[in-house]
Amino acid sequence: MAILSLALKSLLNRKLTFFITLFSIAISVALLLGVQTLKTETNNSFMKSISGTDLIIGSRGASSQLLLSSVFHIGSTTNTIQYDTFKKISSSPAVDWAVPISLGDSHRGYTVMATDLSFFDHFSFANKQHLKVQSGEIDGDMFAVVIGAEVAKKLNYKIGDEVIVTHGGGEIEGHHHDNIPFYISAILAPSFTAIDQTLVISLEAMEAMHTDNHGHFGALPGEKILPHEEHDEHEHHNEATHEEHDEHEHHDEVTHEDHDEHEHHDEATHAEHDEHEHHDEATHDEHDEHEHHNEATHEDHDKHEHHDEATHEDHDQHEHHDEATHEGHDEHEHHDEVTHEDHDEHEHHDEATHADHDKHEHHDEATHEDHDQHEHHDEATHEEHDEHDHEAHNGHAETQDQRVARLLKIKPEKINAIFVGLTSPQAVLGMQSYVNNYPEEPLSAIIPALALQELWAFFSLAEVALNIVTVFVVLVGLLGMLSIILMSLNERRREMAILRSVGARPGHIFGLIIGEAGFVCFAGITLGVALLYLLLVILQSPLASYYGFYLDINMLTSNDLLILAIIQLSALLIALIPGWLIYKYSLSDGMSIKF
C-alpha cells in the first residue's frame, strides 16, 4: 500500500504527462464503449422495428428486399401482388389478422404507405407495442393521412394541414398528385421505427392516385364540375364539351358555367363573342329550336333584363321558351341514341340540365329585381358549395377529383406486401410454405424475426471492422502510456536509487511502475466511462429528434465490464516492459546516483 501511495504521489508530481495519458486512455475507452453501445442499440432498434407479425408476404423475391421495403421502407417496390390474394390469405383459417401494405409514393422524401385501418390495430414494434397517436384522431376517411412523429416535426405539420403526395421516391422526381391533397388527421407518437418517417394513407386513396388518368377523373356522369376548381382545367373541360357535344352546349343552359361564360363573353369581349356566335350558327342547321333558344339568351341581354323588369307577357314568353327547349331536348335525346356511344351519360346529363333549367326558370320568376344570370350562377354555386362542404371533412374543401374518387368507390387492386398475424405460432412454417407455393401468383413469405437476423448478419463485417478500429484506438492509448512511462524512467532513476538506499527492494521499484500504470489506466477507464455517459446523455435527445434513433442509456453490460477488465490487464501487462527495465536499472545502479 505504501508503494501505491508513493506511486500516486509520484504520478501527481508529473501532472501534465499524467493527465495527457489519462485523457488519451479515457477517450479511447469512451470510444470503444461508445461503439459497443451504438452497436447494441442499433441492433436493438433494428430488431425492434417489427414484432408480433408472424409473416410478411410479398411478391416472390429476396427476403431481405421484402423486409427492407415493407418494414424499413428502403428500396424500390416495383413488384405487386393482387388485392384478391390479400383477401384470400386473410380468410385463411390459420390467419388471425392480415394487413395490406402498399408503398411507392413519397412526400418530400418521406415514404407514403397505404394500408387500411387494421394496420394501427395489428402493427406492433419492440415488445409488442402498438403505435400511439400523439395528437388528432385516426379516422377512416379516404383522404385522411396519419403522419409519423418525425415527419410532423421536420416538416412542421399539424393536424388539418394539407399534404400532396408525390409519385415515386425522392424529393423532386415524380409526378405530384396535387389534384388529390390529403389532410392530416393524426400524428403518431415516436416509435423509433420507420413509421416515424412515414405518412400513412388509405389504400383506396393510393389506388385513386394511380389510376390510368393519375386521379384526374374529370366530371362524373350526373356531376357538375365544381366551380372552384382550377381555371385551367375548367377551360379544358369546356373545350372538351364544345368539341364533343356541340349540341348540348348550345342547347345552352346545360351547364351553368358554360352559360355564364357565354353571357360573360357577350358583355366583355366581342371577339370571343363572335366565335361563339359562329359556333351557334353551326348548330343552327341541325337544331332550329336550339338556335332559337340560343338567340333568346345570347342575342340580347337587354331583352332578358327587360323581361326581368316584369311584364307578364315576357314571362309567358319565357315559359313558352322553356317548353320549346323541352321539345328540342327530346329531339336531341333521340339524336343521341343514334350517334353517341355514351348515350346513358348524355341522357343523364340532360336530365340534370332539365332540373337546373327548371330551377333557373323558377328563379327568374321569383326574383324580378335582378335577372342577371351571372348572379344567378353565383347562387347556384353557393348551393353546390354547401352541399360539398357537407361532404368534406374537417372543413376541407375537396377537389373535383377527390369527390369523384370518393363517389367511384375505388377499390384497391394491387398492393406490395401483407403483414400477417397467425392464430398459432405453430402455423408459421405451414403458412409460409403455403404462401410460397400459392397457386395463383408467385409469392414469398418471410418470418420477420429470422429475416431481421439474416439482414443483421450482413452488417457483421462492418461490425468486425469497427471493433478492430476501436481495439487499435485503445492499443494506441495504452502505447501512449507506455512511451510516457518509459520516458520518465531515466529521470526517475535517481528516485529509484534513493528508495533503494532507504531499503526498497527492486520488487518495490517494479511495483511502483506497475502501480503507476495500473492507476493511470484505472483512472482513464473511470474517466472514459464517465465521458461515455456524459456523451450519451448529451446525444440522446438530438439523436432521437434528428435521426429518429433512440439511444437507451443502460448500465454497463457484463461484456463492457469484460472489455474494461481486459484493458486494465493490458495496461498492467504493457507496464511490465518499463517495470522490467527499472528492475534491471535498480539492480545495476544500486544506490548510486549515476547522473
Place this chain on the structure above:
Amino acid sequence: MINLTNLRFAWQKKDVINIKALNIKKGQHLFIEGPSGSGKSTLLNLLGGVLTPQSGDVTILGQSLNTLSSSQKDTFRANHIGFIFQQFNLIPYLSVLDNITLPCTFSKMRKEKALKQSQSLNEEAIRLLSALGLDDSALLQRSVNELSVGQQQRVAAARAMLGSPEIIIADEPTSALDSDHRQGFIKLLFDECQKEDITLIFVSHDTELKHHFTHNINLQQINQVNFKDSI
C-alpha cells in the same frame, strides 16, 4: 562491527574492488578517502548489500551478508544503515516530513525505534530537524525542491538518522555545500552521531575534511585493483 574479508567485486569482468581486510569498530567516525573512479560507490553498494561480491564477505553487526537473500539484505539495510548522498537526496514529490520518515515505510524496526523517542514519526522527524538546526516550522510546508542545498542535506541527514540505525554511510554529503556550511554540517553530523552512538562512514575525495575524523583510510591503498590496467 563491520568486517570486510577478501572482498572482490568485478563489473563486466573487470575488477573494481579487491580488499583483503577492513575492520570498522562501533562508534568510529571513519573517513574513507577516495577520488572518483576508485571504486567508492561500488564499495558503498557492497556495504549496503545492494551489490553482491563475487568472492569474500561483508559482515555487519555480526551478520554475514552472504547468508542473506537479496530481499533480506534490503530489509537489513533498511533496519541498520542510513545513507546520505552527495546531492538531490530527496524524493521531489514527497514533503519534507514524508522524506524523513521514508525509511519507516521499509523498516519496521526503525519505525519502532523512532516511536520510542517521540509520540509520532512526524514528531520525531521534527525533533531531528531541530537538532540539525532546522527548527523553522514554515520549512515543513515547503516543497523539498524549494529548500537550499544545505537544508536539503540536513533533511537527508535527519532521514538517515531517523529510527537510530547503527551505521550511517555518507557519500560526499558536503561536496555541494560551500565551505562554511560544510564545516557546520559535519559538526552537526558528528554531534548527532555521537549522541545516538552511530558509526559513521564518511566517503569523500576531499582530503581537507580528513582532520575532523578520528580514523581515516585511503581507498586506493587498501583496494588492490590495478586501476591503471583496468581503466
